[in-house]
Amino acid sequence: MPQKTDYDAVVVGSGPNGLSAAVRLAQHGLKVLVLEAKSTIGGGTRTQELTEPGFLHDICAAVIPTTAGSPYLSSLNLEDYGLEFIHPEIPYAHPLDNGEAAVAWRSLNKTAENLGVDGNAYRKLYHHFSDNWDALSEDLFGTLRIPKHPLLMARFGWYGALSAKFLGNALFEHPHSKALLAGCAAHSIMPLTIAFSASFGLVLASSAHAVGWPIAKGGTHSVTNALASLLKELGGEIETEHPVSSLKDIPTAKTILFDLTPRQITEIIENKAPDSYLEKLKDFKYGPGVFKVDWALSEPVPWTNEHCRKAGTLHLGGTFDEISRAEQDVWDGNHSRSPYVLVSQPSLFDESRAPKGKHTLWAYCHVPNGSSLDMTDVIEDQIERFAPGFKDTIISKNTMNAPQFQSYNANYIGGDINGGAQFFKQLFGRPVLKWDPYHIPGTSMYICSSSTPPGGGVHGMCGYHSAESVLKNEFRISSDKN
Numbered sequence: 001m002p003q004k005t006d007y008d009a010v011v012v013g014s015g016p017n018g019l020s021a022a023v024r025l026a027q028h029g030l031k032v033l034v035l036e037a038k039s040t041i042g043g044g045t046r047t048q049e050l051t052e053p054g055f056l057h058d059i060c061a062a063v064i065p066t067t068a069g070s071p072y073l074s075s076l077n078l079e080d081y082g083l084e085f086i087h088p089e090i091p092y093a094h095p096l097d098n099g100e101a102a103v104a105w106r107s108l109n110k111t112a113e114n115l116g117v118d119g120n121a122y123r124k125l126y127h128h129f130s131d132n133w134d135a136l137s138e139d140l141f142g143t144l145r146i147p148k149h150p151l152l153m154a155r156f157g158w159y160g161a162l163s164a165k166f167l168g169n170a171l172f173e174h175p176h177s178k179a180l181l182a183g184c185a186a187h188s189i190m191p192l193t194i195a196f197s198a199s200f201g202l203v204l205a206s207s208a209h210a211v212g213w214p215i216a217k218g219g220t221h222s223v224t225n226a227l228a229s230l231l232k233e234l235g236g237e238i239e240t241e242h243p244v245s246s247l248k249d250i251p252t253a254k255t256i257l258f259d260l261t262p263r264q265i266t267e268i269i270e271n272k273a274p275d276s277y278l279e280k281l282k283d284f285k286y287g288p289g290v291f292k293v294d295w296a297l298s299e300p301v302p303w304t305n306e307h308c309r310k311a312g313t314l315h316l317g318g319t320f321d322e323i324s325r326a327e328q329d330v331w332d333g334n335h336s337r338s339p340y341v342l343v344s345q346p347s348l349f350d351e352s353r354a355p356k357g358k359h360t361l362w363a364y365c366h367v368p369n370g371s372s373l374d375m376t377d378v379i380e381d382q383i384e385r386f387a388p389g390f391k392d393t394i395i396s397k398n399t400m401n402a403p404q405f406q407s408y409n410a411n412y413i414g415g416d417i418n419g420g421a422q423f424f425k426q427l428f429g430r431p432v433l434k435w436d437p438y439h440i441p442g443t444s445m446y447i448c449s450s451s452t453p454p455g456g457g458v459h460g461m462c463g464y465h466s467a468e469s470v471l472k473n474e475f476r477i478s479s480d481k482n
């Protein structure tokens with residue numbers, strides 16, 4: 001006789017993946033509880049006054065093309081629950097030393113027209129992917145299986161399997177096209193010389209033309225607040241300030257889903273799974289960490305290049321080769337003195353982020369895992385390089401190093417923001433290479449965090465696929481349409 005349990009499913013962790021998993025299960029009438037260690041929900045999507053009253057800063061994720069392009073989140077009508085996307089006029093720009101900037105417009109053609117000799121190559125590379133984004137995202141955000149769109153995926157794999165450096169050199173001559181590729185590929189937090197680093201560049205650059213690089217009105221917490229409202233409407237429950245350090249901390253349930261990374265999971269489940277599996281979880285590799293600065297500013301950043309003043313996101317660091325060197329340094333365990341810096345300037349497009357006339361700025365660079373070195377000066381110098389006078393606009397700032405990120409969110413092991421390094425082996429076999437990477441073998445427990453495919457980002461697809469696996473294995477419900 002099956003034992004009576006308090007819940008059908010308990011989800012540990014309320015990041016975008018935990019909440020997406022919970023919503024998916026609740027959509028099928030299951031009784032679901034989400035347990036969150038901290039006093040607020042959201043994981044990597046919280047927004048807070050980090051500097052001064054009235055200045056709202058995204059603590060982690062700020063720019064959310066993967067939310068806009070997520071097959072599951074797009075199906076939920078989250079705008080009915082308060083999520084509003086704001087699209088900056090220019091998705092991203094990449095300033096260079098001579099006052100020029102490479103610019104990715106929402107329009108693929110407009111972008112290509114400004115890339116001189118590389119215009120045709122740029123158009124040819126990206127138009128298949130951006131024109132067919134829905135089909136591409138269905139496979140890219142899908143599970144390990146035969147692709148639903150084999151020709152498109154074969155084309156994607158042909159280019160994506162390369163290193164960004166090889167692809168950039170093979171297709172482009174103009175420093176602007178190469179810089180645009182480097183800026184997108186370096187989101188992978190891997191050297192641009194490693195196989196498959198091009199795939200990150202292709203996905204992000206294509207998404208800029210297909211769905212844009214929006215921010216959320218009021219801050220990224222709107223994404224998880226919307227998911228939480230939907231979950232509650234479906235009868236789900238959320239309990240905050242409920243850290244889970246052992247299975248005893250979890251009410252009885254038919255199944256448990258962890259929105260956590262392998263290191264925490266092995267501690268919580270102890271010896272419940274086969275030794276061979278636990279060994280593989282322990283062998284899971286974490287990637288470099290991040291150092292982040294948030295500023296309250298008296299005025300917008302005085303970028304030399306006027307296009308940079310209209311861009312939501314900026315990639316700093318100079319040419320392809322400079323960024324490639326910087327990312328290699330970090331991968332090798334060193335701190336770059338001229339790092340690749342990701343910048344978001346949301347208050348230019350969303351007046352709810354700062355008092356009238358004032359602004360917020362968000363930036364981070366990659367550092368070796370666990371590093372507590374203060375990179376504030378290096379990041380500010382990198383901004384000043386392309387925006388002389390920037391330092392004079394600073395009212396105040398808040399910084400977070402890699403260990404502080406881990407204290408803020410236990411999933412950020414050593415400051416790794418993606419739930420594990422995303423090199424070839426861990427891109428497909430995440431956290432362990434198997435057809436159903438979500439299921440913990442020999443148990444009714446599952447992993448639903450960004451440590452599973454398709455990895456980091458605010459797309460909720462790890463949660464969605466994990467919930468689908470739960471529905472199929474534990475409740476004999478098969479409903480996957482994505």
Ligand SMILES: Cc1cc2nc3c(=O)[nH]c(=O)nc-3n(C[C@H](O)[C@H](O)[C@H](O)COP(=O)(O)OP(=O)(O)OC[C@H]3O[C@@H](n4cnc5c(N)ncnc54)[C@H](O)[C@@H]3O)c2cc1C
Pocket residue numbers: 012013014015016017018019035036037038041042043044045059060061062063064065066067242243244245259260264290292364405408409410411412417418419448449450451455456457458459462
């Ligand atoms: C600085 C930074 C910038 C980023 N920028 C972007 C961006 O611009 N765009 C983008 O798409 N993504 C970005 N990301 C990545 C994105 O935030 C993550 O990929 C995403 O949040 C992962 O979601 P998740 O649900 O898997 O885990 P998380 O969002 O990490 O959620 C995990 C949750 O579990 C909770 N938890 C952990 N341990 C326990 C426990 N033992 N018991 C109970 N609860 C627990 C945590 O408190 C947390 O709330 C960024 C991340 C950082 C840190």
